[in-house]
Amino acid sequence: MRYRLCIFLLALSLSSCSCDPESLAKFAVSGMETMMGxxxxxxxxxxxxxxxxxxxxxxxxxxxxxxxxxxxxxxxxxxxxxxxxxxxxxxxxxxxxxxxxxxxxxxxxxxxxxxxxxxxxxxxxxxxxxxxxxxxxxx
Structure with missing residues (x-):
């Protein structure tokens, strides 16, 4: 139950976000490169x-x-x-x-x-x- 609630809240926060998807992807890539090199x-x-x-x-x-x-x-x-x-x-x-x-x-x-x-x-x-x-x- 707790797992479903977390997924629901994550999905809700991402769907209500007015962020630019391209900016979000660049942020994810930069985080990956920080970790991997x-x-x-x-x-x-x-x-x-x-x-x-x-x-x-x-x-x-x-x-x-x-x-x-x-x-x-x-x-x-x-x-x-x-x-x-x-x-x-x-x-x-x-x-x-x-x-x-x-x-x-x-x-x-x-x-x-x-x-x-x-x-x-x-x-x-x-x-x-x-x-x-x-x-x-x-x-």
Whole structure:
């Protein structure tokens, strides 16, 4: 019951807020970057390279046989098929380069994996993926 009341009050406060949604989103992004590090969220420059409709980042650290491997996963969704069709590996490298340049904690990671995800507009469950992995030290 208490959980429902909290959600109701949160929804009520957000719906009655006369805030600009764009300002609210910028505030949320700045809070995320404060916590994760400057440049954590992919830049608009990356979005423009492939006219991507969605972008996300996941950070991973795994330990196998006593060795730790850390990877940045940069997912770029529904880009321009023409931009992706020419030389996707070159586009992936350029996106990785821009992301690593902007993210202040990128040197803490060993690899960056760029994933291009394309979903079928008529069947969103049908997804194609291209994946490219680079060593951070090469940038």
């Amino acid at each position: 400057e440049g954590f969220m992919p830049s608009d420059e990356i979005r423009a390279l492939g006219n991507f409709q969605g972008m996300s980042v996941n950070l991973s650290q795994s330990t196998t046989d006593g060795e730790t491997e850390s990877t940045i996963f940069l997912q770029l969704q529904n880009g321009d098929p023409v931009a992706l069709g020419r030389q996707p590996e070159v586009l992936a490298r350029r996106c990785a380069e821009l992301y690593l340049r902007d993210y202040e904690k990128s040197k803490e990671y060993e690899k960056i994996t760029v994933q291009f995800l394309q979903s079928d507009p008529s069947n969103p469950e049908n997804v194609a993926m291209q994946e490219y992995t680079f060593d951070v030290k090469d940038f």
